[in-house]
Amino acid sequence: GENVEQHPSTLSVQEGDSAVIKCTYSDSASNYFPWYKQELGKRPQLIIDIRSNVGEKKDQRIAVTLNKTAKHFSLHITETQPEDSAVYFCAAYSYGGSQGNLIFGKGTKLSVKP
Amino acid sequence: DGGITQSPKYLFRKEGQNVTLSCEQNLNHDAMYWYRQDPGQGLRLIYYSQIVNDFQKGDIAEGYSVSREKKESFPLTVTSAQKNPTAFYLCASTPTRVNSPLHFGNGTRLTVT
Numbered sequence: 001g002e003n004v005e006q007h008p009s010t011l012s013v014q015e016g017d018s019a020v021i022k023c024t025y026s027d028s029a030s031n032y033f034p035w036y037k038q039e040l041g042k043r044p045q046l047i048i049d050i051r052s053n054v055g056e057k058k059d060q061r062i063a064v065t066l067n068k069t070a071k072h073f074s075l076h077i078t079e080t081q082p083e084d085s086a087v088y089f090c091a092a093y094s095y096g097g098s099q100g101n102l103i104f105g106k107g108t109k110l111s112v113k114p
Numbered sequence: 115d116g117g118i119t120q121s122p123k124y125l126f127r128k129e130g131q132n133v134t135l136s137c138e139q140n141l142n143h144d145a146m147y148w149y150r151q152d153p154g155q156g157l158r159l160i161y162y163s164q165i166v167n168d169f170q171k172g173d174i175a176e177g178y179s180v181s182r183e184k185k186e187s188f189p190l191t192v193t194s195a196q197k198n199p200t201a202f203y204l205c206a207s208t209p210t211r212v213n214s215p216l217h218f219g220n221g222t223r224l225t226v227t
Contacts, residue, residue: 006156009154031213032213034215034216036216042220042221043204043218043219043220043221044157044204044216044218045218046215046216046217049215051213089156089157093213101147101159101162101172102216104156104157104158105156106154106155106156107154107156
Protein backbone atom coordinates (compact mmCIF):
# COMPACT_ATOMS: atom_id res chain seq x y z
CA GLY A 1 0.00 0.00 0.00
CA GLU A 2 0.85 3.67 -0.13
CA ASN A 3 3.36 5.16 2.29
CA VAL A 4 3.78 8.93 2.60
CA GLU A 5 6.88 10.39 4.23
CA GLN A 6 6.92 14.07 5.19
CA HIS A 7 9.91 16.23 6.13
CA PRO A 8 10.79 18.12 8.19
CA SER A 9 8.64 17.42 11.23
CA THR A 10 9.26 20.95 12.52
CA LEU A 11 10.29 24.09 10.66
CA SER A 12 11.03 27.53 12.04
CA VAL A 13 11.47 30.56 9.77
CA GLN A 14 11.62 34.32 10.10
CA GLU A 15 8.68 36.35 8.86
CA GLY A 16 9.16 37.11 5.18
CA ASP A 17 11.33 34.09 4.49
CA SER A 18 10.22 31.10 2.41
CA ALA A 19 9.25 27.70 3.78
CA VAL A 20 9.47 24.38 1.95
CA ILE A 21 7.93 21.10 3.07
CA LYS A 22 8.67 17.91 1.18
CA CYS A 23 6.78 14.64 0.84
CA THR A 24 7.58 11.36 -0.86
CA TYR A 25 5.14 8.61 -1.75
CA SER A 26 5.55 4.99 -2.72
CA ASP A 27 2.55 4.13 -4.93
CA SER A 28 3.34 5.07 -8.52
CA ALA A 29 -0.38 4.88 -9.32
CA SER A 30 -1.20 7.80 -6.99
CA ASN A 31 -2.45 10.78 -8.96
CA TYR A 32 -3.93 13.23 -6.46
CA PHE A 33 -1.94 15.15 -3.84
CA PRO A 34 -3.64 17.62 -1.48
CA TRP A 35 -2.09 19.76 1.24
CA TYR A 36 -3.91 20.63 4.45
CA LYS A 37 -3.26 23.31 7.07
CA GLN A 38 -4.33 22.69 10.64
CA GLU A 39 -4.24 25.41 13.27
CA LEU A 40 -4.08 24.41 16.90
CA GLY A 41 -7.29 22.75 18.06
CA LYS A 42 -9.00 23.24 14.70
CA ARG A 43 -9.91 21.09 11.73
CA PRO A 44 -7.55 20.54 8.79
CA GLN A 45 -8.36 22.78 5.84
CA LEU A 46 -7.39 22.20 2.23
CA ILE A 47 -4.99 24.89 1.03
CA ILE A 48 -3.91 23.55 -2.34
CA ASP A 49 -3.92 20.31 -4.30
CA ILE A 50 -2.31 19.00 -7.46
CA ARG A 51 -3.10 16.20 -9.86
CA SER A 52 -0.53 14.16 -11.70
CA ASN A 53 -1.16 15.74 -15.08
CA VAL A 54 0.55 18.96 -13.96
CA GLY A 55 3.96 19.63 -12.46
CA GLU A 56 3.26 22.84 -10.57
CA LYS A 57 0.34 24.83 -9.24
CA LYS A 58 0.30 28.24 -7.59
CA ASP A 59 -2.19 30.15 -5.48
CA GLN A 60 -0.88 33.53 -4.33
CA ARG A 61 1.94 32.82 -1.84
CA ILE A 62 1.49 29.05 -1.95
CA ALA A 63 2.77 26.67 -4.60
CA VAL A 64 3.02 22.92 -4.93
CA THR A 65 5.39 21.04 -7.22
CA LEU A 66 5.15 17.40 -8.24
CA ASN A 67 7.84 15.12 -9.60
CA LYS A 68 6.14 11.86 -10.57
CA THR A 69 9.35 10.22 -11.71
CA ALA A 70 10.97 10.72 -8.32
CA LYS A 71 7.62 10.31 -6.51
CA HIS A 72 7.89 13.44 -4.46
CA PHE A 73 5.94 16.65 -4.09
CA SER A 74 6.62 19.83 -2.17
CA LEU A 75 4.77 22.77 -0.65
CA HIS A 76 6.35 26.19 -1.02
CA ILE A 77 5.20 29.19 1.02
CA THR A 78 6.76 32.53 0.11
CA GLU A 79 6.80 35.74 2.16
CA THR A 80 5.72 33.86 5.26
CA GLN A 81 3.56 35.60 7.84
CA PRO A 82 2.87 34.75 11.51
CA GLU A 83 -0.61 33.51 10.54
CA ASP A 84 1.05 30.82 8.43
CA SER A 85 2.10 29.14 11.68
CA ALA A 86 0.29 25.79 11.82
CA VAL A 87 0.74 22.10 11.16
CA TYR A 88 0.78 21.18 7.48
CA PHE A 89 -0.12 17.72 6.18
CA CYS A 90 0.53 16.30 2.77
CA ALA A 91 -1.47 13.39 1.41
CA ALA A 92 -1.51 11.07 -1.57
CA TYR A 93 -4.43 9.15 -2.99
CA SER A 94 -3.75 5.43 -2.80
CA TYR A 95 -5.37 2.86 -5.06
CA GLY A 96 -3.82 -0.05 -3.21
CA GLY A 97 -5.72 -3.05 -1.91
CA SER A 98 -9.51 -3.22 -1.78
CA GLN A 99 -9.93 0.44 -1.09
CA GLY A 100 -8.65 3.72 -2.34
CA ASN A 101 -8.11 6.48 0.14
CA LEU A 102 -6.00 9.47 1.06
CA ILE A 103 -2.87 8.53 2.97
CA PHE A 104 -1.46 11.34 5.09
CA GLY A 105 2.06 12.28 6.07
CA LYS A 106 2.74 12.82 9.75
CA GLY A 107 2.74 16.58 9.52
CA THR A 108 5.13 19.53 9.69
CA LYS A 109 4.80 22.09 12.44
CA LEU A 110 5.67 25.45 10.90
CA SER A 111 6.54 28.36 13.17
CA VAL A 112 6.90 31.84 11.65
CA LYS A 113 8.71 34.23 13.95
CA PRO A 114 7.80 37.92 13.70
CA ASP B 115 -18.87 25.15 9.96
CA GLY B 116 -18.23 23.87 6.45
CA GLY B 117 -21.44 21.81 6.54
CA ILE B 118 -20.03 19.07 8.78
CA THR B 119 -21.02 19.13 12.44
CA GLN B 120 -19.31 17.04 15.06
CA SER B 121 -20.54 16.88 18.60
CA PRO B 122 -19.60 17.21 21.31
CA LYS B 123 -16.34 19.16 21.05
CA TYR B 124 -14.99 17.60 24.23
CA LEU B 125 -15.98 14.24 25.68
CA PHE B 126 -14.86 12.54 28.88
CA ARG B 127 -15.50 8.91 29.70
CA LYS B 128 -14.44 6.31 32.19
CA GLU B 129 -12.46 3.34 31.01
CA GLY B 130 -14.70 0.41 30.06
CA GLN B 131 -17.56 2.54 28.77
CA ASN B 132 -18.65 2.72 25.16
CA VAL B 133 -19.05 6.21 23.74
CA THR B 134 -20.61 7.47 20.50
CA LEU B 135 -19.33 10.47 18.56
CA SER B 136 -21.76 12.28 16.30
CA CYS B 137 -21.10 13.45 12.74
CA GLU B 138 -23.72 15.13 10.57
CA GLN B 139 -23.26 16.75 7.14
CA ASN B 140 -25.59 18.83 5.01
CA LEU B 141 -23.34 18.93 1.95
CA ASN B 142 -25.16 16.06 0.21
CA HIS B 143 -21.84 14.21 0.08
CA ASP B 144 -21.92 10.50 -0.63
CA ALA B 145 -18.74 9.47 1.17
CA MET B 146 -17.97 9.97 4.85
CA TYR B 147 -14.89 9.14 6.90
CA TRP B 148 -13.61 8.91 10.44
CA TYR B 149 -9.99 9.71 11.23
CA ARG B 150 -8.06 9.55 14.45
CA GLN B 151 -5.33 12.08 15.16
CA ASP B 152 -2.59 11.59 17.72
CA PRO B 153 0.38 13.93 18.26
CA GLY B 154 3.08 13.24 15.70
CA GLN B 155 1.01 10.55 13.97
CA GLY B 156 -0.85 12.44 11.30
CA LEU B 157 -4.36 11.29 10.44
CA ARG B 158 -5.21 7.61 10.44
CA LEU B 159 -8.36 6.22 8.84
CA ILE B 160 -10.74 4.30 11.11
CA TYR B 161 -13.81 3.67 8.92
CA TYR B 162 -15.35 5.07 5.79
CA SER B 163 -18.67 4.79 4.01
CA GLN B 164 -19.44 5.42 0.37
CA ILE B 165 -23.21 4.90 0.47
CA VAL B 166 -25.99 4.43 2.97
CA ASN B 167 -25.99 1.09 4.78
CA ASP B 168 -22.47 0.29 3.64
CA PHE B 169 -19.12 0.97 5.30
CA GLN B 170 -15.56 -0.34 5.18
CA LYS B 171 -12.75 -0.71 7.71
CA GLY B 172 -9.81 1.62 7.49
CA ASP B 173 -6.30 1.08 8.82
CA ILE B 174 -7.15 1.15 12.54
CA ALA B 175 -10.75 -0.14 12.83
CA GLU B 176 -10.20 -2.44 15.82
CA GLY B 177 -12.21 -1.31 18.83
CA TYR B 178 -14.48 0.97 16.78
CA SER B 179 -17.86 0.57 15.11
CA VAL B 180 -19.94 2.75 12.79
CA SER B 181 -23.35 2.90 11.15
CA ARG B 182 -24.66 4.71 8.07
CA GLU B 183 -28.43 4.61 8.26
CA LYS B 184 -28.82 8.04 6.69
CA LYS B 185 -26.75 9.84 4.07
CA GLU B 186 -26.28 12.79 6.42
CA SER B 187 -25.12 10.88 9.48
CA PHE B 188 -22.09 8.69 10.26
CA PRO B 189 -21.74 8.11 14.02
CA LEU B 190 -18.64 6.46 15.46
CA THR B 191 -18.76 4.27 18.57
CA VAL B 192 -15.56 3.87 20.53
CA THR B 193 -15.93 0.59 22.37
CA SER B 194 -14.26 -0.64 25.52
CA ALA B 195 -12.16 -2.91 23.31
CA GLN B 196 -10.20 0.09 22.00
CA LYS B 197 -7.01 0.01 24.04
CA ASN B 198 -5.98 3.65 23.70
CA PRO B 199 -9.14 5.64 22.96
CA THR B 200 -7.92 9.06 24.11
CA ALA B 201 -7.41 11.07 20.91
CA PHE B 202 -8.76 13.76 18.62
CA TYR B 203 -11.39 12.35 16.24
CA LEU B 204 -12.15 13.97 12.91
CA CYS B 205 -15.09 13.26 10.65
CA ALA B 206 -14.86 14.14 6.96
CA SER B 207 -16.87 13.88 3.77
CA THR B 208 -16.39 14.07 0.01
CA PRO B 209 -18.81 14.24 -2.93
CA THR B 210 -17.29 11.07 -4.37
CA ARG B 211 -14.62 8.80 -3.03
CA VAL B 212 -12.06 9.00 -5.80
CA ASN B 213 -9.58 11.87 -5.96
CA SER B 214 -11.73 14.31 -4.01
CA PRO B 215 -10.57 16.69 -1.29
CA LEU B 216 -11.82 15.94 2.19
CA HIS B 217 -14.04 18.41 4.04
CA PHE B 218 -13.46 18.03 7.77
CA GLY B 219 -15.63 18.69 10.80
CA ASN B 220 -14.22 20.55 13.80
CA GLY B 221 -13.39 17.35 15.63
CA THR B 222 -14.16 15.76 18.99
CA ARG B 223 -11.49 15.43 21.63
CA LEU B 224 -12.13 12.26 23.61
CA THR B 225 -10.46 11.68 26.95
CA VAL B 226 -10.83 8.33 28.66
CA THR B 227 -9.58 7.92 32.22
